[in-house]
Amino acid sequence: TGSTRPQRILRAVQKNSTRGSPCSVVNAIDDYCKHKEWAMNVGDEKGIIVDDVVLELKPITVLELGTYCAYSTVRIANLLPPEAKLITLEFNAESAAIAREIITWAGLEEKIQLIIGASGDWIPRLKEEFGIETFDLVFLDHWKDRYLPDTKLLEKCGLLKPGAVLLADNVICPGTPDYLDYVRNSPRYKSKFYRSHLEYTQEEDGLEHSVFLGLYDNPNL
Ligand SMILES: O=C(NCCCCc1cc2cnccc2s1)c1cc(-c2ccc(F)cc2)cc(O)c1O
Numbered sequence: 704t705g706s707t708r709p710q711r712i713l714r715a716v717q718k719n720s721t722r723g724s725p726c727s728v729v730n731a732i733d734d735y736c737k738h739k740e741w742a743m744n745v746g747d748e749k750g751i752i753v754d755d756v757v758l759e760l761k762p763i764t765v766l767e768l769g770t771y772c773a774y775s776t777v778r779i780a781n782l783l784p785p786e787a788k789l790i791t792l793e794f795n796a797e798s799a800a801i802a803r804e805i806i807t808w809a810g811l812e813e814k815i816q817l818i819i820g821a822s823g824d825w826i827p828r829l830k831e832e833f834g835i836e837t838f839d840l841v842f843l844d845h846w847k848d849r850y851l852p853d854t855k856l857l858e859k860c861g862l863l864k865p866g867a868v869l870l871a872d873n874v875i876c877p878g879t880p881d882y883l884d885y886v887r888n889s890p891r892y893k894s895k896f897y898r899s900h901l902e903y904t905q906e907e908d909g910l911e912h913s914v915f916l917g918l919y920d921n922p923n924l
C-alpha cells in the first residue's frame with residue numbers, strides 16, 4: 704500500500720520546513736506541488752490575493768470550507784490578529800488527519816479548530832456548538848456545487864453580518880456558475896472578481912470577493 708498525496712505533502716513539509724514557521728510550511732508545500740506533484744491548494748499566485756484580503760479585513764472569526772492539507776488554513780491563520788479564530792471544515796478524514804499534523808507542525812493549533820464533516824450538516828450547528836456569533840470572513844474551497852447552497856445556509860443561520868466577506872476559490876476552474884450568478888446579481892452582495900490562474904498551472908481561474916450587505920430585501924430571514 705503506497706502513500707497518499709496528502710501523506711507525501713506532509714513528508715515534504717517535515718523535510719523542507721521549520722517547525723513553528725508557517726511561512727516555511729507554505730513555501731515547502733508550494734515547492735513540492737510546483738516541482739513534484741500537483742495538488743489542489745489555493746497556491747502561491749491566488750494565495751497572495753488571499754493574503755491581501757485577510758490583511759485588509761483583519762477578521763476575528765474565519766470559516767474555511769475545505770481544508771485539504773491545511774495550506775490555506777495555515778496561510779490565513781498566520782496573518783490573523785492574536786485573538787482571532789479560524790474554524791475549518793474537511794469532509795475527508797484522511798486529509799483531515801494530515802491537515803491536523805501540518806497545523807501542529809506550523810504551530811497554529813491554538814488559532815485553528817478543524818472539524819471533520821459535511822458543510823451542510825455542520826453550518827447549522829456552529830453557533831450552538833462553537834459559540835460563534837457571525838463570521839467576518841468565509842473562504843469557500845470545498846465542493847464547487849455546495850458554494851451556493853452553503854452561502855444561503857450561512858444567511859439563513861444568521862452567521863453573516865453586513866460587511867462579512869465571502870472569498871471563493873475556483874470560480875472559473877473547476878467553476879461555480881450558479882454561485883457566481885447569485886453573488887453577482889443579488890442585492891445582498893457587492894461582488895468583485897480577482898482574475899488569476901489555477902494553482903501551479905497556466906489555466907485561467909480566479910477568486911470571487913463578495914461583501915454581504917444584509918438581508919434588507921427579506922428581513923424575515
Ligand atoms: O475540488 C476541489 N476542492 C474541493 C475538495 C472537496 C472536499 C470537501 C468537501 C467538503 C464538504 N463539506 C465540508 C468540507 C468539505 S472539503 C478543487 C479542485 C480543483 C481542480 C481539480 C482538478 C482539475 F483538473 C482542476 C481543478 C482545484 C481546486 O482548487 C479545488 O479546491
Ligand SMILES: [Mg+2]
Pocket residue numbers: 743744745844872873
Ligand atoms: Mg480550491
